[in-house]
Amino acid sequence: MNTKLNETVQPWYRSPWPWILMAGPVIVIVAGVITTYLAISSNDGLVDDDYYKQGLAVNQTTARIRNAISLGLQAELMQNAEGTRIRILLSGKPDTVLPDVLKLHITHPTRAGFDQNVRLETDGSGFYSGVLSARLAGRWHIALEDEKREWRLTGEWIIEGTESLRLPAELQGVTGPGMRTDTRRNE
Numbered sequence: 001m002n003t004k005l006n007e008t009v010q011p012w013y014r015s016p017w018p019w020i021l022m023a024g025p026v027i028v029i030v031a032g033v034i035t036t037y038l039a040i041s042s043n044d045g046l047v048d049d050d051y052y053k054q055g056l057a058v059n060q061t062t063a064r065i066r067n068a069i070s071l072g073l074q075a076e077l078m079q080n081a082e083g084t085r086i087r088i089l090l091s092g093k094p095d096t097v098l099p100d101v102l103k104l105h106i107t108h109p110t111r112a113g114f115d116q117n118v119r120l121e122t123d124g125s126g127f128y129s130g131v132l133s134a135r136l137a138g139r140w141h142i143a144l145e146d147e148k149r150e151w152r153l154t155g156e157w158i159i160e161g162t163e164s165l166r167l168p169a170e171l172q173g174v175t176g177p178g179m180r181t182d183t184r185r186n187e
Contacts, residue, residue, distance in 0.1 A: 061152060068151035068169040071096045075144055075153055075167040077104075083135030088120055088128040088144070102128050105143040106136065142167065 012018055072093035079086050090098055102120040120128035136159050144167060145152040157165040 064145065064150065064152040065154065065169070068153055071151060071169070073151060073153060073169045077142065077144075077157065077165040077167065079132070079136060079159070079164075083137075084132055086118060086120070086130055086132055090126050090128060090144075098122070098126060099146045099148070101147045103145050103147060104130065105145075106132075107141045107143075109139055109141060 073096070074091055076089045077086060078088070086104065088102065088104070090102070092098065100122050104116075104118040104120055106116040106118065108114040114134065116133050118130040118132060120130040122128050136157075138159060140157045140159065141154070142157050142165060143152060143154045151169075153167040153169055155165060155167045
């Protein structure tokens with residue numbers, strides 16, 4: 001006779017195979033929920049909400065850099081040993097009138113929370129000084145401009161190993177009369 005009819009059949013939920021087959025989709029759903037939560041709750045500091053206006057401001061910034069070139073401006077930045085103050089020597093062509101106040105924008109490449117805006121006042125004969133809100137270490141993007149926003153000097157400062165940063169007036173990567181097209185600096 002047939003012996004299989006006499007065996008008791010277990011319900012499906014007592015067998016391991018349905019649970020093993022369902023585990024994959026369940027894991028994917030849980031991972032999707034966690035990923036969605038992290039995407040919504042975390043702040044992406046690298047994305048600016050005002051990217052369109054920043055794109056429109058590129059031509060204005062380029063014009064300010066060209067104005068700094070025409071004035072022959074260059075600056076040397078120095079941080080004191082404690083990292084609490086910054087001092088700048090600004091120079092230009094002999095007929096260039098230097099402003100009484102400068103704005104220094106120090107931005108971290110990846111962490112917007114560490115950015116600083118420093119007001120620099122003249123000490124006389126081209127020297128300016130200001131107080132830093134936090135010590136600078138690592139890599140920073142530097143932008144120096146006058147209060148009227150007529151000119152601008154920019155550069156990158158890697159603090160370790162360098163005591164100062166020299167900001168020459170140059171327009172990198174943009175072609176034009178008398179402009180270099182490479183990003184290497186003249187040594």
